[in-house]
Amino acid sequence: QKEVEQDPGPLSVPEGAIVSLNCTYSNSAFQYFMWYRQYSRKGPELLMYTYSSGNKEDGRFTAQVDKSSKYISLFIRDSQPSDSATYLCAMTGGSNYKLTFGKGTLLTVNP
Amino acid sequence: DVKVTQSSRYLVKRTGEKVFLECVQDMDHENMFWYRQDPGLGLRLIYFSYDVKMKEKGDIPEGYSVSREKKERFSLILESASTNQTSMYLCASTVGVQETQYFGPGTRLLVL
Numbered sequence: 001q002k003e004v005e006q007d008p009g010p011l012s013v014p015e016g017a018i019v020s021l022n023c024t025y026s027n028s029a030f031q032y033f034m035w036y037r038q039y040s041r042k043g044p045e046l047l048m049y050t051y052s053s054g055n056k057e058d059g060r061f062t063a064q065v066d067k068s069s070k071y072i073s074l075f076i077r078d079s080q081p082s083d084s085a086t087y088l089c090a091m092t093g094g095s096n097y098k099l100t101f102g103k104g105t106l107l108t109v110n111p
Numbered sequence: 112d113v114k115v116t117q118s119s120r121y122l123v124k125r126t127g128e129k130v131f132l133e134c135v136q137d138m139d140h141e142n143m144f145w146y147r148q149d150p151g152l153g154l155r156l157i158y159f160s161y162d163v164k165m166k167e168k169g170d171i172p173e174g175y176s177v178s179r180e181k182k183e184r185f186s187l188i189l190e191s192a193s194t195n196q197t198s199m200y201l202c203a204s205t206v207g208v209q210e211t212q213y214f215g216p217g218t219r220l221l222v223l
Contacts, residue, residue, distance in 0.1 A: 046213070
């Protein structure tokens with residue numbers, strides 16, 4: 001079983017839709033969870049950062065962590081064409097420097 | 112704002128050439144990383160450095176070496192480039208173990 005599983009998509013939605021992106025993981029030591037957004041031919045940029053279980057909201061974006069199920073989600077409300085990108089989940093246990101990444105989900109928001 | 116810059120956005124090299132990729136961060140971060148990103152394989156860690164002159168191998172160090180002579184600068188070296196090293200190379204830095212990593216814009220390397 002891979003440490004982090006992420007559906008690669010592609011996911012195509014109409015503008016204004018609610019988008020749900022998910023990752024599952026197997027390592028119960030993971031405590032810090034991140035979502036990165038990567039536009040085509042650019043480096044990843046941090047979108048959301050959460051510690052342990054719970055929800056975190058930032059504008060149209062909500063990150064959710066369920067450690068009991070080893071499942072994390074990113075919700076995008078009122079999606080915009082500018083949200084079209086690859087979304088990468090990443091996580092770490094915090095005891096070393098290594099981040100474990102999902103392979104990314106390609107999202108297209110159609111106007 | 113954290114800024115991580117990489118020396119080149121696009122690079123074309125011949126098989127067997129020695130290739131230098133340079134990364135500079137301006138936030139006094141202790142830790143710096145080199146990844147490669149390939150379709151279907153995601154981000155894979157090549158090397159990281161937690162201090163000047165300190166380095167540790169990542170998941171795929173074969174065919175690569177690194178140099179960190181100054182805190183702000185971390186170089187990736189391909190001693191003898193091969194076609195299977197054609198990839199997108201990403202540098203990142205972070206202030207601490209529990210902190211997020213900040214990425215540079217990436218270098219697309221093509222080895223012919």
